[in-house]
Amino acid sequence: MILTAALGLPMLGALALAVSSRWTETAARRCAIAVSVLPVLLLIWAWRQFDPQGALFQFVEEVPWVPSLGMGYRLGVDGIALAVATMSALVFSASIAYPVDTKHQPRQYYAWMLFLQSVSLGVFLALDLLLFYVFFDLSLVGMFFLIGRWGHGQAQLAAFKFFLYTFCGSLLLLLAIIGLYLSVEPHTFDMRVLIEQQPLAGAGMTAALVFLALMLGFAIKTPMVPVHTWLPQAHVDAPGPVSAILAGVLLKMGTYGIIRIPFAMMAETFSRHALVIALFAVASILYGAFVALGQRNLKRRIAYTSINHMGYTVLGIAVAGALIQDTGYARELALVGATVEMVAHGLITGALFLICGSFWQRTEEYDLDSYGGLLRQAPWLTAFAVLASFASLGLPGLAGFVAEFHIFAGTFGVYPWLAVIGVLGILVTAALFLQMLQKVFFGAMPERWAQFEDLRPIEWGVLAVLSAGFVIIGVAPAFLLTLVEASATLLVGGR
């Protein structure tokens, strides 16, 4: 019941906000914040109960939904899902609490945010392929309305592009899911059965097609080069907190999906194509980093670093799936790294996009060149931006480092030359973040920002929580690593 409560409570909150029109702005906001914190607490509680020595999936709940189709309301988590879901819930609470211009529709804004929190958690908690797809698609609907209604610039265009592009991916996913469903007798959407039976092992062409459709669907969502082109515009035109969710949570659905479905259910096919995936991942790493370096727009720059970071994650997964002899430990390291990268990227980039939101609220300007010398004017803002940037570029002692260290250590064991190329990405990331900090916070301050306000208490409070998250993971990652390793060992077949 913990998991149902975690995704059901925000949905109830969203309904409560949606049906009555008598909410005032403050009441709606308070209610939304309170409701959004509940899943975080519930998932932390589940985390404490989770048994690392136990079965792969725990807290399993099962209610038949359409039994004649083999579909059920099945929930359950392994360490990977639990870690990502907890991070997602936290990023949602932070984004909901972050102040934003709700354009005179606070009730609707908070209702959509809670709705999106519920369905996003559903994606990570589902143990049924079709249920997974249901939540996966609903997250697009929520995101479409949030970007279109509360975005700025060409918000509607960005929302259209986002919905159409990613819906294309999710329909491919649907075909692949049906392919998996038809390959197992009796037909079922139960993930546990599919993981156990590996139904498409040795199925030749069918397996290859299903795998291609799955990977394309998830690559669009992740996004990987060359199907990343929806991302920059969606990010730039979305309001800050929504960008934080888009980068922090929705992108994870792609990589989490890769771990859960092709990686776990089609291990043999995955291993055959692991090298290709790893190559695409390295391409994303380098492309994301270099294009980010070329951006003059603050938000666009951070958006492109997401492509770079998701590239690390995919590299870790690809390495973990390469069934090369005697590399078990390296592969496990890579998978742990990929998961930690998901958690770390969610917290760090979430914080960075919230900071972008603060910039927009104050100045409606993203051009890096128009800023300068804000250190004196806004020390708190500077402090958090510097901390998050350093975490993002992988400074030791912060979460990004733990993740990237694991991923590259694992990659060295399996594809050493790819690791060497991939590390270049970290160098470029460092350069681009340092340059960004220098342009915005140091040097001479233009006259027009003389009235620039520093962070308000609610803003720095939220940022402090997220920063605490990635600092703790950086300093004492054991609590996260034990949880993730338990499942990673099982998934790469080490136990």
Added chain:
Amino acid sequence: MPIGDVLPEISLTLGAVAIVLFASFVRQRQHHWAAVLALLAIGLGAGLTVAQWGGAPRLTFADVWALDGVALASKLVVLVAGALVVAMSPEWMRTDRRHGEYYALVLFALLGVIMMASASDTMELVLGVLLSSVASYPLAAYHRGWAPALEAGMKYFLIGALTNALLTIGVVVLFGLTGSTGYPDIAQALATDSDRLALTIATACVVLGLTFKLAAFPAHAWMPDVAQGSPVPSAAFLTVIPKIGAAVALARFVSLLPPDVAWRAIVASISVATMTLGNVAALRQTDVRRLLGWSSVSQSGYALMAIVVLGISDQALPALVFFLASYAIANLAAFAVVTHLRGRTALDDYRGLARHAPIAATILIVSLLSLVGIPPLVGFFGKLMLFRVTLEGGYAWLALVAVINTVVSLFYYLRIVAPMMFGSRQSAVHLLSGQWARSAMAVAGVLLIAGGLGAEALSLFTGSIRFAL
């Protein structure tokens, strides 16, 4: 004579006769009671249909009338859809001088559609097609003083006359070829060697005749005009209900054909042409009703996918009926909203609707999302079953074409959704006063969600249906 086997049809006929008499003797102001009569007749028919449920599939009346799961299930879908159409009409028709007779025509058209779905004999099929056509032409042109309605009715009539003639020619050729009009005899005669050229001509004519009722390529051209110009309740009827009967009739007919007629390839190419044409034509529409008309064309293309894999996948017929039911609910919900909004049709008039008429806007958005196939709405399960049988039948390319088309369709559905949600308006929104259209809209909206969450019930209901033959 086994009169008991056609009791639902008899109740519809008697209801229609009663309504005609009622409308002749009662003052126009009281004609909305004819809607109640129609609902009673439909309810009685549905009840009698349910009573027939559960028996073994069989043919009756000297094998011209099928009494199998497919016929019964589609009959129920048709009746429920018909009830929704009747329920959304009274306020729209209130000012029409011939208000009462409208419901009699609806019942006759329903009867024709039911005959199409149940016909197990080519003459019976022609009869069903003609009855539903003859009753539908006046429905399309019911506002005879309004030029667009007349134009729509005329277009509908001309295309209908042509294709009905083709259908009859096909039936005659088939009769000459096999010496019979009954499906069992035809199937038997075709199994042995027969003239393949004549059979191909007959098949082409019959399929063309049915594409008219399906609004599938190449006889789809009436659909956008009817959707735009006819009275909105009539448009709701004509975009949804004839399709159900025609799809089942087509499935029944092609299942008789020997495999070397290549009917799978024919149906598959019609399917691809229909869905692509409908979607591409809908892309740039600025008129919501016309857009819904084109979308309805494209939905016929999806439905045909299930017919392509008939006999390869044992779930093809359940998928067909499930999809038709889900489509019917969603499209009727959309048209019920348009009726409730007094038929407003320009896309610009929908700007900012979400704030001024939130319930209507919500139901319209949900129905459009259901037409796209967003879970967990009922349309999602319809599409899921279609994709499933298509993949199972080895037509992965067809499923892929449908996927691409679905993405395209999302674009134009969002073109209606976006201004409603993101736009703003100054002027007031005019709604139909009264509870009929509002209730029909609410019921359809609830069915959209309940049908998705309760997909198991629908799926059990259609799960084991098959043809008697």
